[in-house]
Amino acid sequence: MASIPVEVFHLSRDAQGTLHARIQQMVAQGILSGRFARGEKLPSTRALARHLGVSRITVSAAYTELVANDYLSARGRSGYYVSDEAPEPPRFAPPRPQAGTVDWPQKLTQRYADGPAFDMGRPADWARYPYPFVYGQVDPTLFDHANWRLCAMQALGARDFNALTQDQFDADDPELVEFIARQILPRRGIHVHPDEILITLGAQNALWLATQLLARGQKVAVEDPAYPTTRRLLHQVHAELTPIPVDADGLPPDAIPQGTRVIYTTPSHQCPTSTTLPMARRTALLDRAADLDALVIEDDYEFEMAYLKPPSPALKSLDDAGRVIYVGSFSKSLFPGLRLGYLVGAAPFIREARALRASVLRHPPGHTQRTVARFLSLGHYDTLVRRIGRALADRRAEIERAANEHGLTIAGMAPHGGSALWMRGPEGCDMAEVAQTLRAQGVLIEPGQPFFAGPDAPRNHYRLGYSSIARDRIAEGIARIAGAF
Incomplete structure (x- = not known):
């Protein structure tokens, strides 16, 4: 049987878990998807460890788990192979083309997907932006x-x-x-x-x-x-x-x-x-x-x-x-x-x-x-709330200071705390357009127009959340917002 080249193995940066668990998942997915067939030889632990930049012990631990679960078999000095007992990928017949004759708008008795998409300026990968003034997201550094x-x-x-x-x-x-x-x-x-x-x-x-x-x-x-x-x-x-x-x-x-x-x-x-x-x-x-x-x-x-x-x-x-x-x-x-x-x-x-x-x-x-x-x-909840409160108080003080320094208008803020400020931009300013400009500069804000009812809703409001942005990034983020105006 053929050998599986080491070059086909890549660890995803977004994968979760320990290194050996991620390697185990990577090999198992290759078998379950049909890319690795029964009897094919896996790269040696030394070769795979060198290719992935991890220790040989880590790869050995992953292979051992896969052997225990019948995904792999160890053959003495020969190495590791996809086991004859490994799960087989499902064999489905190719889907038949559909004529598409159903009139779905007529069949649906209730519509839920109508209306504009509403993400409040928060893309799915918001965490990779350096200045995320998004609301309602957790700061992993504060969580217990x-x-x-x-x-x-x-x-x-x-x-x-x-x-x-x-x-x-x-x-x-x-x-x-x-x-x-x-x-x-x-x-x-x-x-x-x-x-x-x-x-x-x-x-x-x-x-x-x-x-x-x-x-x-x-x-x-x-x-x-x-x-x-x-x-x-x-x-x-x-x-x-x-x-x-x-x-x-x-x-x-x-x-x-x-x-x-x-x-x-x-x-x-x-x-x-x-x-x-x-x-x-x-x-x-x-x-x-x-x-x-x-x-x-x-x-x-x-x-x-x-x-x-x-x-x-x-x-x-x-x-x-x-x-x-x-x-x-x-x-x-x-x-x-x-x-x-x-x-x-x-x-x-x-x-x-x-x-x-x-x-x-x-x-x-x-x-x-x-x-x-x-x-x-x-009691962990109360301790966590106090920790988050101290961090938010510090960030709120910094965002207020920076907003005042750059002449931004704070239209509303909770007297007892909170995690966001309600802002008002210059008259005639469309914050949806400003938000797009700022996104290209690594800054995320939430346009305020979707919060209002009616077609004549004001467009110059926006919300700045500070639960997810580090304190040392607030000043530069506010400066970029002011620069966009």
């Missing part, structure tokens, strides 16, 4: 990898086997629900029973559940500007949207029109302007909701990032009538890829939300829920 790994390993143990492996149908991890009820929500002044809490796949999933149950065909008041995806969710349920322009104090309750059935708001940290609803307006908003017999969806994202002063009590904490549906998330405080959040509301609402969730995904993965429960209960 070691303790997270330990909690994940504990969640894999025999004690937690049932939580990990059983189909709980529509139930959530009781340890996680209990910690949210006893520790997380009381920090926002919220005191509820476990049957008033539902674990979700992030805040987005929570908002989807709420809009499906409460806003279908209803008249909904939405802040303007606001999170664009929320508007899309409401359009999907054919809600009648009324954009309410926010001012320096957030959403004005007296501007909410008669007939409104649902009010969507971000009172503690308005998205994207970062204004905070004063206490007087919070009580006025609840009074207005009572007058209208309306429900309120409170999106309380990023409340943990209060490193300058404590945040105001949540709107839900002032709600005696059960009108407020509260949405929280761990995505901003832990990492966005976690996709874990929670929905808080009256028991009848949560019961329906639980049933709707079960019809789509039953419940979030048990291992993820138990890992987060351990991370919270062992």
Whole structure:
């Protein structure tokens, strides 16, 4: 049989794991894809190690694992060969050409992909840009990898086997629900029973559940500007949207029109302007909701990032009538890829939300829920939040200093902290065009126009996130933004 030339082996820079695991994966993929056939000889450990620039011990460890898994066989002094027992690549018949006779626009009963793409100026490879002022991404240098790994390993143990492996149908991890009820929500002044809490796949999933149950065909008041995806969710349920322009104090309750059935708001940290609803307006908003017999969806994202002063009590904490549906998330405080959040509301609402969730995904993965429960209960979460807060406070001070030095206009910033500034460019400036210019210079910003409703939305606003950019890169990034103007 032929020998496989060493030149066909290349380690991907984007691959994860140890070197020997990456080599093992590289060889296994060659066999599974059919590029390496049974009986073909592999390069010697010495030759492959020299070609890849790694130690011979590393290659030997990878080959040994592949032999143990029947991908390779060792033949004495002859070397390593693709095993006769190695998995065979699937043999599929070539696909038949399709005539394409289905009229999909006519067949689809609901459209979700309509509308412009919305990436907020954040390409998939944003991390390779030297000046990424993007919002909502994690800084890996701040995350507690070691303790997270330990909690994940504990969640894999025999004690937690049932939580990990059983189909709980529509139930959530009781340890996680209990910690949210006893520790997380009381920090926002919220005191509820476990049957008033539902674990979700992030805040987005929570908002989807709420809009499906409460806003279908209803008249909904939405802040303007606001999170664009929320508007899309409401359009999907054919809600009648009324954009309410926010001012320096957030959403004005007296501007909410008669007939409104649902009010969507971000009172503690308005998205994207970062204004905070004063206490007087919070009580006025609840009074207005009572007058209208309306429900309120409170999106309380990023409340943990209060490193300058404590945040105001949540709107839900002032709600005696059960009108407020509260949405929280761990995505901003832990990492966005976690996709874990929670929905808080009256028991009848949560019961329906639980049933709707079960019809789509039953419940979030048990291992993820138990890992987060351990991370919270062992105190690692609070330590992480404090560490992130110190770093963000330092970066915020630097971005404010640089913005003032270069004459950039800060249109809004959260008084208690946060991780982004709402900016306003010169009049007549199209920040979408500026963003493209800056991207070519290694700078990423988020144009503000998609946050506004209507065709006449202002184009000179933009958002600068500082959770993902190192402090020592902020000044140069701000200088390049000023230069683009």
